Amino acid sequence: MSPWDALGIAPTRDVATIRKAYAVRLKETRPDDDRAGFLRLREAYDAALAWAVSSDAKVLKRSEQFVFRGDTPNRQDPPPREWADETRADVVEPLPRGAAQAIANAFASGDIVVGSSLFAKALTEGQLALRDELQLADWLVKLLAYDVALPAEQLLQIVDRTGLHDRINQPRSRFLSNHRSPLAKLEERLWLPILLRRAEAGDASAQLSLARLYKAGEQVPRDLAQSVRWLKAAAEQGLANAQYDLAVSYRNGVGAELDGAEALKWIRLAVEQQHPAATFDLALLYRTGRGVAQDHVEALRLYEIAAKLGHMYAQRQLGMIYWNGKSAPRDDRLAVHWLRAAADQGDAEGQFHLGRCYHLGRGVPQDHAVAASWYRKALAQGHVRAAAYLGKLCENGTGIPQDLAEARRLYEIGAVQGLAFAQVNLAALLTTSKGGAVDLPTAFRWFLAGAEQGDIAGMNGTGMCYVFGRGVERDITKGLSWLAAAANRGQPNAMHTQAALLFDGTVTPRNLEQAYIWASLALRTYKSSDDKLPVLRDLYEKICTMLSVDNRTRLDTAVAHWKADTQSPVPSSR
Incomplete structure (x- = not known):
């Protein structure tokens, strides 16, 4: 076997090539693991090196006839030298001459x-x-x-x-x-x-890396103009990532003058190369009509391209388009497909909405346990609404074991972050001993927080607290104001309470006709499974006995034409 075979290269006089080949082989044949093999490899290296630097015919001939000599080398390998700390100038080990x-x-x-x-x-x-x-x-x-x-x-x-x-x-x-x-x-x-x-x-990828360093101020002083300079150099060579970054610089006016037309030019060039983020951004421009004529069809087409390229946010956006049915016909199956794609990539919003699909049975068979698992994944990333919806499943024991203490904890996560739905549900639990101690003052504060955001259940709860002095000083006027606001917006509990108070005449003057209207509206608004219906029906029948048939017929017309006023002003909490 020739030294070249041993080194795995063709005969060459390039010393650097020989050294490199030897270094590669040396990784495979370490002295500690295979002493004999190492010695044979070194003989091959020495022979190849001698041939490369010599013009002596005898040397050339010997290298051509070189063969491995088995496990018994001719020469004794000298022990390796232990050189001193080479960074110190005052310590030098004996070295070979020359x-x-x-x-x-x-x-x-x-x-x-x-x-x-x-x-x-x-x-x-x-x-x-x-x-x-x-x-x-x-x-x-x-x-x-x-x-x-x-x-x-x-x-x-x-x-x-x-x-x-x-x-x-x-x-x-x-x-x-x-x-x-x-x-x-x-x-x-x-x-x-x-x-x-x-x-x-002129290395485009190095130009892009340098541009990003200048933008971040990492290892070099931050210099946005230099960043744009290198971005442009790379972009002009057709590097899609550089084209996209340059478009963002022009769009945001970072390192360059704000220039929507130039941004659009570079983003289109990146899109031509199927750059996922650029395609997503261009879709957003068409959806909103910023810098281009609004075109929902083109936006949808671009979202689909970006989604198929694996862009997580495009997948989620496409899923929501099909879920809402606004920019495209509603398609629950496609909504689930794209929301799952985003969720599988770790998108918290996609995980939450996929949980909603399973929660409601849209596009997939209803499965509250699976919904809970997706809510948990979203919650692990800090998704507030996921906490509230998971809390609802815990409260009701739907698909997962009922755990009222955990429901309180989950609602509080959302409540602290300002989610009205969570604030009101937490308040409702705090008015009872479910999952913990009764705490009426805290319950009132959460009811009010939700009410001030326009939550009609929060308005109803706030009104009840004021009317009956639960957790707050009793204030009939404020209470009736909040109850009326909730009832006018279609809250059935508030309608029921309004009817009861107007019939009783203790808190507010009796008004049988208004009591009849609110009782009728509550009857048609409550869910058929609501446990308050028997009490409401009993109240309704009592009111009916006190009104003539003609009066009820006239009032029924008013009930039939009634519509919730969702734009009515929210009462002042002061």
């Missing part, structure tokens, strides 16, 4: 420039044994890593000349995770100059 000694002396004296020049020359001329080459290279890495006075550009020149460039792969995660390694420190010092060199040489 080139290696001269290089080591220069390194030991701290003369990196001279030492690296000698090292580069020795490498080019093949003057170093592999062991010396590797140890001197490690020493040079340490010197370069800790020499803070050496300018980065000169540092880069030394790395290039000495063949260390291949070791600097700019894997930033490596030097962040192993920041004490000399090689890692050298990488940290050099990756930016290397990136800048690549960018200036």
Whole structure:
């Protein structure tokens, strides 16, 4: 077997190629694991290197006839040298004569420039044994890593000349995770100059990376104008990510003058390359009519493209379009499909709405347990409405075990964040001992918080608290005002209470006709399963006995034409 076969390369006089091939093979044949194999590999390397730098016919002939000699090498391998801390100039181990000694002396004296020049020359001329080459290279890495006075550009020149460039792969995660390694420190010092060199040489991906660094102010001073300069250079080479970033810069006026037309130009170019985020943004422009003529059909088409490209927000948006049936015909099956796609990517809003699909049985068979699981996933990401809806399932024990204490906890998450639905449901539990102690003052505060946001159940609760002095000082006027507001907006409990108070005549003057109207409206508004219906029917029959048939017929006409006034003003809480 020839040395070239052993090294896995074709015959070459390029010393750098031979060294690189040997380094690759060395990773597969470590001295500690396979001593004999390592010795055979080194013989192949020495033979190939000798052939590369020699014009002697005998040397050439020997390399051509080179074969492995089995597990009994002819020469005894010398023990590896334990070199001292190479970063210290006052400690120098005995070194071999010749080139290696001269290089080591220069390194030991701290003369990196001279030492690296000698090292580069020795490498080019093949003057170093592999062991010396590797140890001197490690020493040079340490010197370069800790020499803070050496300018980065000169540092880069030394790395290039000495063949260390291949070791600097700019894997930033490596030097962040192993920041004490000399090689890692050298990488940290050099990756930016290397990136800048690549960018200036026209490498579009390097230009984009540099632009993003300037925008973030990471490793370089923040410079938005420089960011846009490099973005434009990369974008003009057709890099879709750069085209999109440049469009965003023009759209937001960051690093460049605000220019909607220029933003639209670059975003369209990125869309032509099926850039997901650009496609989503262009769809949004068509949906809202910003910078382009509003076109829901085109917006839908672009959303579908972006969704199919895997854009999470496009998937969710498309799902909501089909759920609401506004910009496109309602299609529950497609809504579920796209909401699930977004949910599977971790979109909290998509997870919540997919939970709603299962909760309501829209596009999928109704399954409260599955709904609860999606609500939990959304809640884990801080989705407030998911907490409230999961609380409702816990309160009712629907699809999951009933847990009123947990329902209180979940409602409170939403209540604290200002969700009226959660505020009112929490207040309702606090008026009872369900899931914890009765707390009427806190219940009133949550009822009022929900009422002030226009929640009709909150208005009803606030009115009841004022009328009966529950958790707040009794105030009949305020109570009746809140009850009337809730009833006028269609809240059945408030209608029922209005009817009862007007019939009784204790809190407010008796008015049988108004009592009849509110009782009739409550009867048609309550759900058929509501447990208050028997009490309401009994009240209605009592009112009927006190009104003539003609009066009831006339009032029934008013009831038939009644419509909830959702725009009526909310009473003042002061």
